Amino acid sequence: MNRSLAFLPVAAFVILALVMWRGLYLDSKELPSMLIDKPMPAFDLTTVDGTSVTNDSLPSEPFLLNVWGSYCLPCLVEHPTFMRLSESGEIPIVGVNYRDQKALALNWLEDNGNPYAFSILDEPGRFGIDLGVYGAPETYLVDSKGVIRYRHVSVLDETVWREVFEPAIAELRAEEAE
Template sequence: MNRFKYFIPVVAFLALAVTLWRGLYLNPKELPSVLIDKPMPAFAMNTIDGETVSNTDLPDQIFLLNVWGSYCLPCLVEHPTLMRLSEEGDIPVVGINYKDRDDLALDWLETNGNPFSYSIYDAEGRLGIDLGVYGAPETYLVDANGVIRYRHVAVLDETVWENDFEPAIAELKAETPQ
């Protein structure tokens, strides 16, 4: 037992080394959202098509809120996944056109296809600030009661969808049978 104490520094060193090693692979760009389990912030804005839209217009079911812009290259990367989701139709995708110009946004949708039920036109990024957005693309998972349940920063590709969103959605469906 007395001999064991000579190993304490080695054990302490290994513990610290493993912790720091793991730290190297954390993504410092992924900030925890303070809005998880909080209701969607109140908003009354226009869509990029010029129609008025507010909280009451949000879907009454689990949906995605995707922050995008025509200037945003990673948005093109995740675009096929969003298109697939909108074609399947189980989970509606609402867009937030973040700090963009509506004419450029409409052009972008026409060229690439439109996966969004509608896109809220947030030219000044006001709604973005209320959501804690700091750059497109970001995707929020919102439940049927309009409460934010999950947030993903950066590209939402098929791998992210399978690993992060599918389990989160399954969990939501389990707690509120629809």
């Protein structure tokens, strides 16, 4: 029989080992969003302060959509970053107050500061389902046409901002300026 066939098991082993090696470093918690390059789902809701909002209320430039809740501890961790971004006016931030209570949400904003242009009130988590949210915090990058371009799951701290969002936003702005 052909001698080179003897190396087949070795080759198979190497390929399998490489696939599994890569698997070790994949984050199985981070699920790909189904809404990338799709428009933001339609909504007709109110903000946490009771004003009604629809898709038309969204900024007409690239913005961040941050899913938060007063019960969510990691949200407190990323909060200073959002405060800094809103104070420097780097990019508008829209909040989604997800599965929370209005009173608690308002308290939280008062205690910690409000970096959001507005926060969409989603007490029953129904808008969250349309967004494919599976838990706060999540942050979406949305372009000026209201199309979702990127999703980040869990804390968006300064490192994530610098390494992921800043370049992505620069790229998006360059693309839109064309």
